[in-house]
Amino acid sequence: MRHVCKILSPTAENLDLCADLLRDEAVIGVPTETVYGLAGNALCESSVRKIFEVKGRPLIDPLIVHFSSIEDAEVHVEFNQCARELAAQFWPGALTLILPKKASISDLVTAGLPSAAVRVPGHPVFRSLLERLDFPLAAPSANPFGYVSPTLAEHVESTLGDRILVVLDGGACDHGVESTIVDLRDPDAPKILRPGPISAEALGIQITDTPQTKTPEQTAQAAPGMLTQHYSPNTPIQLFSHGEQPNGVQGSDAIVYNTKPASSEPSADTFWLSESGDLAEIAHNLFMLIQKMDKASYTRLHVERAADEGIGVAINDRLSRAAAKRE
Numbered sequence: 001m002r003h004v005c006k007i008l009s010p011t012a013e014n015l016d017l018c019a020d021l022l023r024d025e026a027v028i029g030v031p032t033e034t035v036y037g038l039a040g041n042a043l044c045e046s047s048v049r050k051i052f053e054v055k056g057r058p059l060i061d062p063l064i065v066h067f068s069s070i071e072d073a074e075v076h077v078e079f080n081q082c083a084r085e086l087a088a089q090f091w092p093g094a095l096t097l098i099l100p101k102k103a104s105i106s107d108l109v110t111a112g113l114p115s116a117a118v119r120v121p122g123h124p125v126f127r128s129l130l131e132r133l134d135f136p137l138a139a140p141s142a143n144p145f146g147y148v149s150p151t152l153a154e155h156v157e158s159t160l161g162d163r164i165l166v167v168l169d170g171g172a173c174d175h176g177v178e179s180t181i182v183d184l185r186d187p188d189a190p191k192i193l194r195p196g197p198i199s200a201e202a203l204g205i206q207i208t209d210t211p212q213t214k215t216p217e218q219t220a221q222a223a224p225g226m227l228t229q230h231y232s233p234n235t236p237i238q239l240f241s242h243g244e245q246p247n248g249v250q251g252s253d254a255i256v257y258n259t260k261p262a263s264s265e266p267s268a269d270t271f272w273l274s275e276s277g278d279l280a281e282i283a284h285n286l287f288m289l290i291q292k293m294d295k296a297s298y299t300r301l302h303v304e305r306a307a308d309e310g311i312g313v314a315i316n317d318r319l320s321r322a323a324a325k326r327e
Contacts (some may be wrong), residue, residue, distance in 0.1 A: 005029075005161040007153045007169050010125040018168050019132040027051050029142045029156040031170025032066075033123045034094050034179050034197065035149040035287065036156050037139030038164070039066075048108050048138055054163045057145040060220045061227065062111040063138040064096050064179070065118045068130035073118050076104050076136065080187040086203065092122035094179040094197040098223055109138055111220035115185050125170035140224060141178065142167070148233050148322070151176050151288045176284040177314050181223045193223040195314040197283070229324035231287075233294035237301045237323040246302035254293055256303040258282055269298070279312045286315060290322070 008014040018028055025047045027040040038055060040047035042065045052059060067073040070087050077099040079087070086095060101116035110116050118136075121127065130137065141149040142156040150156045153169040161167075180196030182203065189208040192200055200207050221227065240246040246255055254269045259277035261270060271289060274281040293301055303319060306312035 005157055005164050006166045007157055008166050009169055010128070014168065015125075015128055015132060018129055018166060021165060022047075022129075022133060022137070025050070027054055027164060029150075029153065029160065029164060029167030030129060030137070030139060031123050031125050031153070031168060031173065032121045032139070033174045034121075034177065035151055035173050035175075036142040036153065036167070037066075037126075037137075038142035038156075038160070039129075039137040039139040041133075042066075042109055042136045042138035043104060043106070044135070045106050045108055048106060051138060051140065052108075054160060055140060055143070055145045057140065059108070060111050061140075061145075061224060062113065062117055062221060063109050063140050064224060065105065065109060065116055065136050065138050066126070066130065067118060067120050067136045068127065068133075069120060072136065073120065075102075077101050077116050077118050080184060082187040082190060082205065083184045086182065086184075086205070087120070090198055090203075091120040092127065093120070094122070094175055095119060095203075096179045096181040096194075096196075096223070098181065098183045098185055098193070100185060113220050113222065115222070117181060117223055119179060123170055123174075125168060129168065146227075146230055146232055148231055148290050148294065149178060149287050150291070151284075152291075155288075155291050172284075172288070174284065175280075175311075176287055177311070177318055178225055180314070181225070183222060194225045195317050197280075197311055197314065199310045199313065201310070225321075228321065230321040231318045232322045232324070233290050233301070235294050235298055235301050237290075237303055237319070239303055239305055239319055239323050242305045242307050244304075246304075249302055250299060252297070252299040254296070254298045254301050256289065256293070256301060258304050258306055279306060279310050279315070282306055283311050283315050286318065
């Protein structure tokens with residue numbers, strides 16, 4: 001018989017229950033402002049191992065560790081001046097920093113690397129949960145490894161509901177794509193390893209390198225979300241250029257535009273991510289729409305790339321990985 005996990009409203013009683021589960025080494029679904037996470041005690045190796053097992057995630061793919069404050073993060077990683085300045089400006093928020101770790105963080109969390117990916121989240125429900133705990137939470141996206149990230153509690157229940165006890169419901173995620181990851185192991189040469197809601201321009205630092213589109217798939221990754229094929233629905237995705245039209249559309253395919261087409265009566269198999277073409281709205285709706293369409297009976301999804309600016313860079317990064325061919 002299939003276990004059915006519970007979706008819990010964020011009452012004080014339910015937050016206390018979730019905190020107790022985490023103290024008992026369980027893993028649970030939690031809301032963040034980016035996507036829903038699968039959370040466990042970052043300082044407890046058995047909890048961390050459960051995260052990998054529940055997701056089916058390879059141990060070479062490190063986890064982001066979430067703290068309730070900058071001060072708590074400084075207990076477990078070594079901050080430099082650039083990190084302090086960015087944290088002061090963007091935390092709580094959708095920015096992850098990679099910094100040298102201290103011994104308190106298990107090598108299992110970091111794929112054996114001497115650095116850890118850390119952030120202070122901004123979602124009020126997640127923050128209320130963290131404030132009830134005396135340990136940070138490791139929390140990758142709450143979905144089977146490689147699948148589309150969840151932006152609603154129902155997404156978590158539908159894919160991991162037979163593997164976890166509860167999902168804490170915080171509503172639809174604000175951003176809809178994962179956090180921006182900045183590598184500050186060398187503070188004189190910061191790198192964006194994963195684009196996200198906070199753009200390179202907004203960071204206001206000189207980026208010395210660009211994200212690598214491919215990394216060796218059998219070695220430890222410096223940050224989450226860097227594998228070539230990731231964020232993928234079961235339905236194949238074919239991308240087409242921003243402002244253009246797709247090629248090779250068949251009768252059982254669907255088309256996803258950034259903006260509502262000019263035609264007064266779009267076909268039933270035509271969808272759009274924003275009425276106005278607003279990039280933040282496109283990002284917010286992207287994974288939500290793909291999750292919905294993946295449950296339909298389409299043979300292929302033709303998806304328009306976003307304008308390559310601001311959060312559009314992150315949207316296109318996710319789309320490129322989602323469309324990458326499975327080996």
